[in-house]
Amino acid sequence: MPELPEVETIRRGLEPVRGRSIASATFGLPRLILGSKAGELTRQLRGQRIDDVLRRGKYLVLKLDRDILIVHLGMTGQLTHAPAKAVEDPRFLRTVTGMQKPLGVHPVDKHTHAILHLDDGSRVQFRDPRTFGKIIFIVGHEWEKNPRIRILGEEPLELKIPAFLKKHFPSNSRRPVKALLLDQSFVAGVGNIYADEALFASGIHPKTLVASLQVAETTRLLNAVKTVLKKGIRYQGTTFSDYRKPDGSSGDNYERLMVYGRGGRPCRSCGTPLVKIVVAQRGTVFCPRCQPLHTGKGRAKGSGKKHATLKTMDKVRRPSHN
DNA sequence: AATTCGCCCTGTCGGC
DNA sequence: TGCCGACAGGGCGAAT
Numbered sequence: 016m017p018e019l020p021e022v023e024t025i026r027r028g029l030e031p032v033r034g035r036s037i038a039s040a041t042f043g044l045p046r047l048i049l050g051s052k053a054g055e056l057t058r059q060l061r062g063q064r065i066d067d068v069l070r071r072g073k074y075l076v077l078k079l080d081r082d083i084l085i086v087h088l089g090m091t092g093q094l095t096h097a098p099a100k101a102v103e104d105p106r107f108l109r110t111v112t113g114m115q116k117p118l119g120v121h122p123v124d125k126h127t128h129a130i131l132h133l134d135d136g137s138r139v140q141f142r143d144p145r146t147f148g149k150i151i152f153i154v155g156h157e158w159e160k161n162p163r164i165r166i167l168g169e170e171p172l173e174l175k176i177p178a179f180l181k182k183h184f185p186s187n188s189r190r191p192v193k194a195l196l197l198d199q200s201f202v203a204g205v206g207n208i209y210a211d212e213a214l215f216a217s218g219i220h221p222k223t224l225v226a227s228l229q230v231a232e233t234t235r236l237l238n239a240v241k242t243v244l245k246k247g248i249r250y251q252g253t254t255f256s257d258y259r260k261p262d263g264s265s266g267d268n269y270e271r272l273m274v275y276g277r278g279g280r281p282c283r284s285c286g287t288p289l290v291k292i293v294v295a296q297r298g299t300v301f302c303p304r305c306q307p308l309h310t311g312k313g314r315a316k317g318s319g320k321k322h323a324t325l326k327t328m329d330k331v332r333r334p335s336h337n
Numbered sequence: 338a339a340t341t342c343g344c345c346c347t348g349t350c351g352g353c
Numbered sequence: 354t355g356c357c358g359a360c361a362g363g364g365c366g367a368a369t
Contacts, residue, residue: 016362046345073363090346090362126347145346147363163364190340199364207362256348256361296342297362 017088018073019171019204020247021258021266025094026070028261032096035133036064037079042150043128047143050152059152060084060131072167072203076158083158089147091257095120099136120263144257167203171244174202176237184233185225192228193221194295196240205240207297208253208275212243214301215274220308221294221301227309246271274300 017025040060042053051059059082067078075094077084086094097120121142123130129141129150141150153161169179188195195201196210205213214221216239219232228236252258252266255276259265269276273283278291282302291300 087363089364091348144348145362147346149364185339188339194340197363298360 016090016206016208017092017252017258018206018209018247019070019244020209020268021252022070022073022075022088022204023248024252024266025088025261026068026075029068029075029094029096029139032065032133032137032139033068034064034066035135035137036062037131038062038134039132041130041132044146047128047146047148048150048152050154056150056152065133071159071164071170072199073206074164078156081155083153083156085149085151085153085158085161085164086141087149087151087163089143089145089149091145092141092143092148093121093257093259094261095140095142095259095263096261097138097140121259166200168199168201169203171202171204171237171240174237176234179237180230180233188225190225191222191294192219192225192236193297193299195225196236197295197297202237202240204244207299208272209240209243209247210297211275211300212273213239215306216243218306220306221292221299222308274302276300 037060040057042048042056045053048056060079063079063081065077066080067076069076069078073087075086075088077086086092088094120140121127123140124142126144127140127142128146128148131139133139141148151161151163158164168183183201185195185201193210193214196205196213197207211221213236217232217235219228219236223232247253247266247268250266250268250271251260253268253272253275254265255269274289277289278298278300280289281287282289282305285302285304287302287304289300290303291298293299
């Protein structure tokens with residue numbers, strides 16, 4: 016599933032379309048389009064220049080000279096940029112794990128739901144077999160007011176941790192911490208892969224209740240979020256089935272993952288078999304030894320030393336109102 | 338109010 | 354070989 020590192024990699028790969036104009040556009044599946052209708056959208060986009068390619072969370076934002084086109088890749092969305100003389104590569108369609116990288120972009124097939132024909136003869140193609148993706152058209156440039164964008168939390172790579180924790184950490188929440196990481200209104204762009212990776216990297220069990228997290232742990236966790244996202248970007252994203260870069264090739268991060276997709280296999284750190292469970296309705300892999308579960312009760316008492324949770328810190332700072 | 342659940346969708350895979 | 358159910362999961366709206 017394309018998460019922040021995959022969308023960022025796609026954004027960077029689409030740099031060459033900056034300054035190009037949309038000569039024509041075609042759309043399939045109407046239900047993937049929000050803010051306009053297929054036929055109308057073709058007319059609205061024609062002639063517009065692509066001034067910038069931005070990213071917010073898992074959303075890719077095309078800034079046009081008059082309007083905004085936002086793409087969300089859902090589960091299996093792919094955006095490829097086919098040069099004018101692109102060779103369509105049938106191998107693109109094969110499951111990718113362990114295979115060679117494709118040589119060209121995907122063929123236009125029944126899963127290709129949008130094509131932007133640019134003025135240099137190249138094409139931007141949107142393909143999405145499971146159709147969880149969305150194409151959002153926004154008239155004018157005020158895209159950040161869109162409800163789906165407005166509710167997003169901060170960009171994890173930009174936030175300053177201590178200030179962020181004070182302001183945005185739900186210290187009373189009874190949710191498991193993994194659910195919080197997946198909540199796009201907390202931080203924007205973390206999905207199932209990088210949530211599991213960040214929890215492993217910080218040694219935190221995915222079912223740990225948010226309210227019982229200690230300050231040191233939340234700090235470690237957010238640092239880990241940053242680290243695993245940056246690593247994902249460095250290796251140009253995680254391909255385990257559908258994700259591709261705009262040139263059609265696969266990302267290199269899959270083989271570098273510590274836990275995601277490795278249930279039952281030995282922990283790369285301690286050798287203990289990794290365990291797969293369900294948390295927040297999502298498959299979740301963790302190491303029972305590196306990520307032990309502490310309950311809210313036992314932890315602060317057991318050792319002689321007290322560890323402050325954000326909640327208890329809050330109480331020190333300002334007395335409770337109830 | 339906070340949290341969980343059900344649903345959307347289709348390719349792939351294991352079992353028989 | 355072919356059929357079939359289980360599974361994958363981001364995000365939204367409904368239910369609890």
